[in-house]
Amino acid sequence: MLQADGVTVRRGGDVVIDDVSLRLPVGLTGLLGPNGAGKTTLMTVLAGLRRPARGSLTFAGERLSDQPDGGELAYFSKVGYLPQRFRLMGLKSCRDNVMYAAWARGVPKNMLAERTASVLATVDLADRTDARARALSGGMRQRLGIACALAHDPSVLLLDEPTVGLDPAQRASIRALLGEIAETRTVLLSTHILEDLTPIAQRLVVLDHGKVRFAGQTGELSPHEEGARGLESAYLRLVGGAENPRAAS
Numbered sequence: 001m002l003q004a005d006g007v008t009v010r011r012g013g014d015v016v017i018d019d020v021s022l023r024l025p026v027g028l029t030g031l032l033g034p035n036g037a038g039k040t041t042l043m044t045v046l047a048g049l050r051r052p053a054r055g056s057l058t059f060a061g062e063r064l065s066d067q068p069d070g071g072e073l074a075y076f077s078k079v080g081y082l083p084q085r086f087r088l089m090g091l092k093s094c095r096d097n098v099m100y101a102a103w104a105r106g107v108p109k110n111m112l113a114e115r116t117a118s119v120l121a122t123v124d125l126a127d128r129t130d131a132r133a134r135a136l137s138g139g140m141r142q143r144l145g146i147a148c149a150l151a152h153d154p155s156v157l158l159l160d161e162p163t164v165g166l167d168p169a170q171r172a173s174i175r176a177l178l179g180e181i182a183e184t185r186t187v188l189l190s191t192h193i194l195e196d197l198t199p200i201a202q203r204l205v206v207l208d209h210g211k212v213r214f215a216g217q218t219g220e221l222s223p224h225e226e227g228a229r230g231l232e233s234a235y236l237r238l239v240g241g242a243e244n245p246r247a248a249s
Contacts, residue, residue, distance in 0.1 A: 007055035028182035030197035033207035047081040080149035084161040090134035105152035139170030195228040
């Protein structure tokens with residue numbers, strides 16, 4: 001269980017995350033919000049890459065601020081984060097990319113090869129182990145990015161817009177993969193594509209202007225209308241719909 005309590009982030013004189021409290025258990029939670037809502041900023045806080053001005057994170061019952069050095073180092077080893085724009089070593093193989101990610105996150109040298117092979121199999125890239133990263137299709141590139149985020153076997157996986165730019169078949173493939181990964185991990189998936197969440201997200205969080213507008217079971221967002229259309233209608237009502245120019249996907 002990952003928990004945020006009263007998290008506030010300021011940028012200059014502006015509050016970009018405003019008193020956000022969340023509970024993220026094992027399973028997949030979808031993070032929705034217009035452009036500029038604060039989703040990426042919140043992700044970086046949850047990933048341990050940014051300290052909030054106020055508030056705290058609690059993981060597995062332990063509050064980070066109560067741990068030595070703020071708990072960031074120990075927590076960092078438990079979290080995998082894939083930003084929307086991520087870099088791969090294009091001239092290197094899939095194996096090299098994942099092995100480097102595992103090494104960078106502290107996987108012991110004698111376990112690197114085994115861990116790398118296991119993760120590539122998890123994301124269905126075992127047959128592309130020796131392929132150069134730059135030769136991969138968009139969907140395979142995203143799978144390799146997810147593999148790098150999983151390289152150190154984290155308990156929490158944070159994914160920022162992982163299906164942007166993919167075609168429907170690639171999105172469906174990534175969606176199925178994430179559903180499997182979330183069976184044993186806490187996964188937070190940020191996306192503007194609501195239909196990507198309908199089959200796999202047990203919970204949803206709607207963020208707008210840095211505030212949580214909704215947090216709960218997926219069905220609770222739109223109890224009277226099922227499917228992506230119902231979620232979209234309920235979501236647009238929360239963030240202002242057509243009156244909010246940032247609400248468009």
